[in-house]
Amino acid sequence: MCTSIYTTTTDQKHMLARTMDFSYPLASQPVFIPRKYTWNLAAATQTIENKYGFIGTGKNLGGAYFVADGVNEMGLAVAELYLPGEAVYHEDPLAEQLNLAPHEFILWLLGNCRSVDDVAQRLAAIRLIDIPVPVLGFVTPLHWIITDKTGACVVIEPTSLTEPLQFKQNPVGVMTNTPKLEWHIENLRNYLNTQPMQFASTTFGTFTADPFSQGTGTSGLPGGYTPPERFVRAAFFKEHIEAAKTETEGVHNAFEILSTVKIPKGIVQKSDQTDDYSQYISVMCNETSTFYYQDYNTNEISCVQLHDQLLASDQVVEFPISKTPIFKTF
Template sequence: MCTSIFTKTMDGKYLLSRTMDFSFPLDPSPIYMPRNYTWTSQAENVTNENQYGFVGAGRLLGSSYFVADGVNEKGLSIAELYLPGEVQYQKEAEAGKVNLAPHELILLLLGNCATIEEVAQKIETINLVDLKVPMLNIVTPLHWIITDETGRCVIIEPTEKELSIKENPIGVMTNSPCFEWHVQNLRNYLNVRPKQYEPAKFGEFTALPFSQGTGTMGLPGGYTPPERFVRAAFFKEHIDQAQDEAAGVTNNYHILATVRIPKGIVVTDEGTQDYSQYVGTMCNQTRSYYFNHYENNQIAKVTITKELLESDVPIELAADRNETFKELN
């Protein structure tokens, strides 16, 4: 599952937001991954060293860190989402390539790329191998939405052996089918609009609208990827543009509220609940990461500071899981 949106504020801030919808309890926290962090790839047991520090959401799984999204010190932001039934990973490592498990790609890109141009060059050298995530014991069918400080937004969908980037002019991504299908599906919703529909005559009878909101009749209301894509694209397109970063984060939370999945609403074939475990937002300009758990609507914030950049070990920054209230009396 998962939904991601990319927005711009009036004062030039770029914000990438995502819901993390999953049935396995990931138990993630905001985490800072340091410069010069070394990690060993599963595919060929090779040690990699990152150049850049970044902050995002993740956790330690076994002896390796799992990161699902983040922004690095150069203003590159990435979020990984599911693309089941579409991805094509390779069965074995390939000589002359950087061989990675799919869930390791985000760690490599955030740790070593400053721009989308550098990402495009880097992925030419990468071979994604069909390997399971430690502890989860599943191969994660992933695709990635990527933005940088220039405001460019692209995606990577590993549906062929060679990886490449696709431009994302809509600034929305969900799950299967592939991105091009979702783009064409928007043509089914040309009638949906914020403006109220006018009264219509049927013979001698004039039908008046039921209150407000008739322009939004036709918006899909379910939680399938196509429905979430359409809702996210519509709300992103028509919401009042935010003036600054704080308002932009608030806007993105309002947009994603239309696609966040409460517990009990989506149940898998195995009987587990697929729900929105957290929402994360990255600001490319300020290198800030915003986060809240399912259980707490209070938004936590972590910014890449000089002090963080001086750390040489990963730092987990716990966000409160308990709902907080501002007492007014």
């Protein structure tokens, strides 16, 4: 599951945001990964030393940190989402390529790339290997949405073993899950009748049918939580919400848009009767390298910026977050 959106404020702040929809309890939190952070590739004996510091949603698994989204000090932001039934990975590493487990790809992107163009120049050297996540014990079928300060928004979907990894331009600025991005974009053509404006009255013989109330223009929007339905709702709300003027307003808009696709506990259940729900929402600003985070259990939004003092640290920093509702009392 999961939904991601990319928006721009009128003062040209670019914001990548996402819901994390999952049934396994992730127990993650905002984590700062410093410059020169070193980690061992699961597919080989090679050790990677990151170049850039970044902040994202992460967790220590098996002695190393893994992240699902984040923004680095150069303004590159990335989120990984599920692509079940479509994502395919290589069985064997190649000595001449950088062999990454799927869950390691985002750690490499945020730690070593400065822009979408930088990723493009290095993408051919990446080979994704079919290796499970430590502790979890399964291979994650992933695709990635990548953005930067220029307004570029691209998607990487590893759906072929005969072709190298490549970018897909994302003109809508929305990503969910299976099917592939092209299908979702084409599917928007089924919703040309949805609009913010009220439909006018119409006649049937001598009877004039007036709208019951406001909102008739949105009556065609899908209301379920499948990836196609969430994609359409996110695209519609992103397109028509009142434009944000500043970063603060942009963060607020991102939470408002994602509230239309956020999954409460108990609404979507898997065959084993576990809840697939939105465990958190994160928002990243490319220009200020600021990370915003809200856990499912609270209305409080935590905020961490990659300021100079934090970037000077050579230690991983975990940021505790609230997991209870916050009320203002009078």
